[in-house]
Amino acid sequence: MPATIRDIKKQTGLSLATISKYLNGGNVLPENKVKIEAAIKDLHYEVNEIARGLVTNKTRTVGILVYSIESPFSGLILTHVGTALRKHGYGMLIADSCNDEEIEAANVKYLISKKVDGIIVIPVASKGDFLLPAKNAGIPIVLLDRSLTDAQYDCVRIDNRKSANYAMKELLNKNHKKIAVIASEKEYTGRERYNGFMDAMRDAGLDVPKEYQVRGTHSIASGYNGMKQLLALKDKPTAVFMSNYEITLGAMLAINELGYKSPDDISLVGFDDQIIFHILKPQVYMIEQPLQEMGEKAVDMLMKRVTDGSLDNPVEIALATRMVQGNSIKEM
Amino acid sequence: MPATIRDIKKQTGLSLATISKYLNGGNVLPENKVKIEAAIKDLHYEVNEIARGLVTNKTRTVGILVYSIESPFSGLILTHVGTALRKHGYGMLIADSCNDEEIEAANVKYLISKKVDGIIVIPVASKGDFLLPAKNAGIPIVLLDRSLTDAQYDCVRIDNRKSANYAMKELLNKNHKKIAVIASEKEYTGRERYNGFMDAMRDAGLDVPKEYQVRGTHSIASGYNGMKQLLALKDKPTAVFMSNYEITLGAMLAINELGYKSPDDISLVGFDDQIIFHILKPQVYMIEQPLQEMGEKAVDMLMKRVTDGSLDNPVEIALATRMVQGNSIKEM
DNA sequence: TAATGATAACGAAACGTTTCGCAAGGAACG
DNA sequence: CGTTCCTTGCGAAACGTTTCGTTATCATTA
Numbered sequence: 001m002p003a004t005i006r007d008i009k010k011q012t013g014l015s016l017a018t019i020s021k022y023l024n025g026g027n028v029l030p031e032n033k034v035k036i037e038a039a040i041k042d043l044h045y046e047v048n049e050i051a052r053g054l055v056t057n058k059t060r061t062v063g064i065l066v067y068s069i070e071s072p073f074s075g076l077i078l079t080h081v082g083t084a085l086r087k088h089g090y091g092m093l094i095a096d097s098c099n100d101e102e103i104e105a106a107n108v109k110y111l112i113s114k115k116v117d118g119i120i121v122i123p124v125a126s127k128g129d130f131l132l133p134a135k136n137a138g139i140p141i142v143l144l145d146r147s148l149t150d151a152q153y154d155c156v157r158i159d160n161r162k163s164a165n166y167a168m169k170e171l172l173n174k175n176h177k178k179i180a181v182i183a184s185e186k187e188y189t190g191r192e193r194y195n196g197f198m199d200a201m202r203d204a205g206l207d208v209p210k211e212y213q214v215r216g217t218h219s220i221a222s223g224y225n226g227m228k229q230l231l232a233l234k235d236k237p238t239a240v241f242m243s244n245y246e247i248t249l250g251a252m253l254a255i256n257e258l259g260y261k262s263p264d265d266i267s268l269v270g271f272d273d274q275i276i277f278h279i280l281k282p283q284v285y286m287i288e289q290p291l292q293e294m295g296e297k298a299v300d301m302l303m304k305r306v307t308d309g310s311l312d313n314p315v316e317i318a319l320a321t322r323m324v325q326g327n328s329i330k331e332m
Numbered sequence: 333m334p335a336t337i338r339d340i341k342k343q344t345g346l347s348l349a350t351i352s353k354y355l356n357g358g359n360v361l362p363e364n365k366v367k368i369e370a371a372i373k374d375l376h377y378e379v380n381e382i383a384r385g386l387v388t389n390k391t392r393t394v395g396i397l398v399y400s401i402e403s404p405f406s407g408l409i410l411t412h413v414g415t416a417l418r419k420h421g422y423g424m425l426i427a428d429s430c431n432d433e434e435i436e437a438a439n440v441k442y443l444i445s446k447k448v449d450g451i452i453v454i455p456v457a458s459k460g461d462f463l464l465p466a467k468n469a470g471i472p473i474v475l476l477d478r479s480l481t482d483a484q485y486d487c488v489r490i491d492n493r494k495s496a497n498y499a500m501k502e503l504l505n506k507n508h509k510k511i512a513v514i515a516s517e518k519e520y521t522g523r524e525r526y527n528g529f530m531d532a533m534r535d536a537g538l539d540v541p542k543e544y545q546v547r548g549t550h551s552i553a554s555g556y557n558g559m560k561q562l563l564a565l566k567d568k569p570t571a572v573f574m575s576n577y578e579i580t581l582g583a584m585l586a587i588n589e590l591g592y593k594s595p596d597d598i599s600l601v602g603f604d605d606q607i608i609f610h611i612l613k614p615q616v617y618m619i620e621q622p623l624q625e626m627g628e629k630a631v632d633m634l635m636k637r638v639t640d641g642s643l644d645n646p647v648e649i650a651l652a653t654r655m656v657q658g659n660s661i662k663e664m
Numbered sequence: 665t666a667a668t669g670a671t672a673a674c675g676a677a678a679c680g681t682t683t684c685g686c687a688a689g690g691a692a693c694g
Numbered sequence: 695c696g697t698t699c700c701t702t703g704c705g706a707a708a709c710g711t712t713t714c715g716t717t718a719t720c721a722t723t724a
Contacts, residue, residue: 001470002469004679004680004681005680005681006680014703014704015703015704015705016680016681016682016704016705016706017682017683017684017703017704017705017706018702018703018704020681020682020683021682021683021702021703023681023682024682026702027701027702028702028703029701029702029703032702032703044468046441046444046445047445047680047681048386048445048447048679048680048681049445049446049447049681050382050385050386050391050446050447050679050680050681051386051679051680051681051682051709052680052681052682053382053681053709054380054382054383054386054679054680054681054682054708054709054710054711055680055681055682055683055708055709056681056682056683056709057709059382061425061446068411069407069410069411069414070407070408070411071407072404072407074407075401075402075403075404075406075407076402078401078402078428079400079401079402079428079430082401082426082427082428083428083430091425091427091442091446092425092426092427092428093393093423093424093425093426094414094424094425094426095414095423095424096410096411096414096415096424098411098415109378110423112378113378113379113380113381114381114382114393114423115380115381115382136376137334138333220607249607249608256613275552275581276581276608280612281588281613336709336710336711337710337711338710346673346674347673347674347675348674348675348676348710348711348712349673349674349675349676349712349713349714350672350673350674352711352712352713353672353673353712353713355711355712356712358672359671359672360672360673361671361672361673364672364673379710379711380709380710380711381711382709382710382711383679383709383710383711383712384710384711384712385679385711386678386679386680386681386709386710386711386712387678387679387710387711387712387713388679388711388712388713389679665724666723666724667722667723667724668721668722668723668724669720669721669722669723670719670720670721670722671718671719671720671721672717672718672719672720673716673717673718673719674715674716674717674718675714675715675716675717676713676714676715676716677712677713677714677715678711678712678713678714679710679711679712680709681708681709682707682708682709683706683707683708684705684706684707684708685704685705685706686703686704686705687702687703687704687705688701688702688703688704689700689701689702689703690699690700690701690702691698691699691700691701692697692698692699692700693696693697693698693699694695694696694697694698
């Protein structure tokens with residue numbers, strides 16, 4: 001039903017090769033150019049990208065493997081990935097891993113069968129096995145936000161460990177000694193931030209008793225339960241470091257529900273600034289990630305591999321973060 | 333480089349047609365089945381969906397045209413759309429309109445060139461012109477969450493007007509008379525909810541002075557400025573109805589900043605329940621949308637057109653909503 | 665046993681592009 | 695005028711599938 005290049009051929013009398021050349025920006029006699037353009041308009045011709053893809057073996061589509069599209073962080077960063085890709089003329093085929101490693105692995109195969117030109121991954125798994133099929137198929141891969149423990153790929157993320165360490169300064173400078181942490185254990189970012197927390201405490205010569213170390217998942221529930229647990233201790237911490245957005249939300253929910261007040265009863269420092277935290281009382285000290293820069297850099301790295309066919313060794317970029325001041329820390 | 337059906341042919345000695353038949357679930361002699369399966373494993377063969385798409389003229393991909401992937405609402409509903417599509421063996425090619433009608437129109441053409449089998453749209457524009465190219469190309473379209481003023485397509489949404497009207501009962505039953513509204517004017521949902529608000533006020537025999545009607549955009553800024561405006565009035569309203577998530581956030585930001593307290597100083601009812609509102613104090617009365625049902629219904633409708641080739645007249649489905657109780661309303 | 669029918673395999677064409685190698689035409693030059 | 699070079703156009707093959715119309719095989723039935 002839709003017009004093909006053959007219809008253009010019929011109307012203009014030119015050969016397929018010439019028309020194709022025009023479509024791809026090649027040089028064509030002015031008179032022929034006019035003819036072709038007229039025919040395209042007449043017939044409402046549009047290139048069939050599928051047919052083109054079959055012969056060029058390029059789809060101008062990038063697969064996005066996202067740990068959970070439901071999470072607000074995803075949307076915040078994907079919008080920048082999307083705009084950057086559009087600038088290059090690429091689209092996003094998004095596969096939602098739903099925080100499930102099995103779905104994630106299946107999605108990789110799906111993206112391969114769709115012949116995406118490259119894949120940007122915010123992974124669920126911490127090991128890289130699931131990416132092997134794509135790697136073997138020669139599809140360039142860039143990790144975003146989260147790295148992997150056992151595999152080398154291009155990666156754009158923040159320096160989680162250092163950022164967490166740095167954030168702790170705010171608490172330490174205000175003389176807190178009994179500081180607890182609630183961090184996700186399964187996710188790369190949670191582990192790194194936990195490590196940064198422990199680094200800071202060690203450097204400050206402070207002990208962190210086991211009951212002050214709450215390791216959970218990347219979820220509101222985890223923050224909620226974790227904070228309740230901490231507040232139920234006989235010897236409560238005076239401050240808590242929380243490793244991400246969801247945990248911070250959950251923790252504040254628990255604080256509110258139990259009738260505690262921050263910073264009077266407990267001081268707080270969190271991760272992942274989001275507009276919402278400017279509304280909550282108190283405004284929590286927060287590490288903010290450079291989302292736009294992360295999205296753009298990831299696309300840049302991928303495009304380099306995809307279009308330049310670059311085969312350089314994988315590079316891991318760790319961007320700096322910024323501390324958003326709040327009023328959730330009490331001077332001790 | 334990757335194995336093709338021809339390599340399978342070479343290894344098994346069978347014809348292309350037979351192998352294709354097997355791949356598509358046709359009947360094949362047991363011995364041949366074994367051979368083919370062995371070859372597939374040996375050669376790591378995977379169907380090239382591009383080639384398949386060229387001849388079947390189907391891509392098993394659905395285009396998602398989303399007003400702004402940055403908005404938390406998007407992710408919340410897209411996760412359900414995604415899972416429903418996966419069950420049917422379809423993937424999502426997501427195009428972010430960035431709240432910009434021009435980008436939206438360009439994205440439609442992009443999705444057409446990608447030969448998506450259908451399109452699910454949460455539109456930016458309120459008129460349907462931008463969808464015409466897709467309609468003319470015979471691509472089935474389903475609107476989600478927002479309808480259009482001048483075009484008929486399948487549509488799954490909530491009954492915004494009725495829901496808003498219903499929500500107002502909470503305020504009216506508690507004897508509020510001076511009730512203001514902050515609603516987005518550009519978006520379908522905002523207009524409908526505004527209408528529902530006005531319906532309720534008219535039915536209650538209450539007047540709504542112009543300065544109590546704040547019409548803005550679907551944004552935090554709009555809620556923030558709107559609420560500031562209302563709180564600056566000499567004759568303040570005792571209650572405010574807010575038409576969506578972003579506006580509610582902004583409004584609460586203003587309230588907090590100015591040192592007002594809800595519900596003591598001002599009562600609130602909002603739209604779009606999100607986990608965050610369970611943390612804010614007070615917990616705002618909220619209309620909750622059945623996101624999963626919406627996503628699934630939209631996919632069902634689309635699949636009916638795509639796979640059954642149904643040509644029935646477009647249907648608009650309006651789902652019921654639920655009121656989430658809070659403590660943001662003062663008894664007058 | 666011959667005729668019928670069911671099942672499975674096959675060869676070839678088709679889908680709509682791009683691209684390769686070559687030919688034709690004209691301009692520039694000695 | 696003959697050679698060379700450059701530009702533009704052309705025909706045909708290729709990409710990896712599916713599908714159509716036909717043939718081959720074999721069991722069933724009269």
